[in-house]
Amino acid sequence: MSKVAIFYATGKGDTKKACEYLGGKLNAKILPVNEATRAVFEEQDVLILASSSYGFGELHDDWKNKLNELKEANLKGKKVAIVAVGNQERHADSFVSGVVDFLPCIKDAILIGQSELDGYKFDSSSAFINGKFIGLALDTKGDKEYEARIDKWVVALKEQI
Template sequence: MKQVGIFFGTDSGTTRLIAKKIAKNLKKRLGDDAVAKPININRVGIDDLLGCDSLILGTPTYGKGVLPGKPNRNTEESWFEFLPQLTAADLSGRTVALYGLGDQESYPEHFVDGLRDLYDVVTASGADVIGAWDAGDYEFETSRAVIDGRFVGLVLDQHLQHLKTDERIDTWLDQIVDELFAGDVTPVRANA
């Protein structure tokens, strides 16, 4: 059976909480064996990611559009330090879904820019990225994470729109679950 790996970068812990929500929702749909326990990217190596059949990668954006990591005033290593391993990896044929956290009120000119950095690295490494998300329900000035009116992955704002988080996760997973497993897992559907 195929398994999806969920990896995240965080400093405050919010991206970890979202990873747990995504995992719990996926386990209800697919069963426990299909979803690995979410892991902080600073606790793994590239082989851990390559050991999964498909990936969900999450990141917050800090300050003026940067990924978490020590150079960006975080207490621990994170995506910033992991990117060289990811850049050198061959992700050809691997399906990746992305999610990002940002603050559209405090950083409207750099909203979820870090998500684009992650997107650029995984696509350059050959991954097939799924899960683009409509940018219409947000108020921000600019975001590098928008391509053709859509974010490159699910976007959540836990400061301004936290009441929409659970519904957004559920809708996004409806959109990507079949692609994550390319038909190798029969999703458990409610009211089936």
Template sequence: MEKIGVFYGSTGGRTEAVVKKLQHFFPNNECEFFDVAKGISEIKNFNNIILATPSYGAGDIQDDWAGNLSNLEAIDFSDKTIGLIGCGDQYSFGAFYVGGLRELYNVLERKNASVVGFTESSGYEFDDSPAIKNGKFVGLVIDDSFDCNEILKRMATWAEEIKKSFK
């Protein structure tokens, strides 16, 4: 499998900690990590891509991602496969759970990108989520208020699924 470019926004460090756990599921230095606060120009160098964002407030995308959405719109995704990760708090922000994830997905959908790794929304407690399409989340959803074993289990299942689509 080709190297995976992992691009994340992380204001408080929680999303960065989540994505760094990916190394457990892609153990042969298959992931290269990029904080989008420094830009997203490196995306063009990868065919396998993971984008991760937390949500803030009323389901808003993380600030560094918000500042890069127009740059994301300018990228040619025709030969790229993308997995998405959304982090959020289902209990405090259950009315618009992981809304930032949907903002990333919307850009990719407009670009006809190949997005893989939709996941079941069961097992969470929230009122509504813009990140659900056809009954599934548009990516892996992590609430780090879950115990670590639950997070790792969800990540392992998702990683195995997206590996099937990555080149």
């Protein structure tokens, strides 16, 4: 069985709540990213990087402070999935855009878990590339069915793990 860990940053607790639900579905370790180190990143077979976006699509500050450690970690051959939490209505101009900051840090890893638009409506998102989100996009406030979205993603993700 692969060692799966979810590393998250949360402001008001929405991302943490979504990660706890996701972690239960994947039997994954759940860690606030501010407790992570390069060695902890390297110990995992599968890393799930989760963050909410702030302001104009900016990554949570806890993640900004750990990006260098993530970038320096040896992720060669490891699988990485991304979970992006945002608000499609309030931040329609930059919905879940902050998570693109992960991409330069995981170049040697295998990105898994891309997801479909699946009914979300927004004007712009840096995380929506070539008709898919680079990971799982969640709107925990504006989407009452976000747990069902997680369930659907987990089925696809397990096939990629």
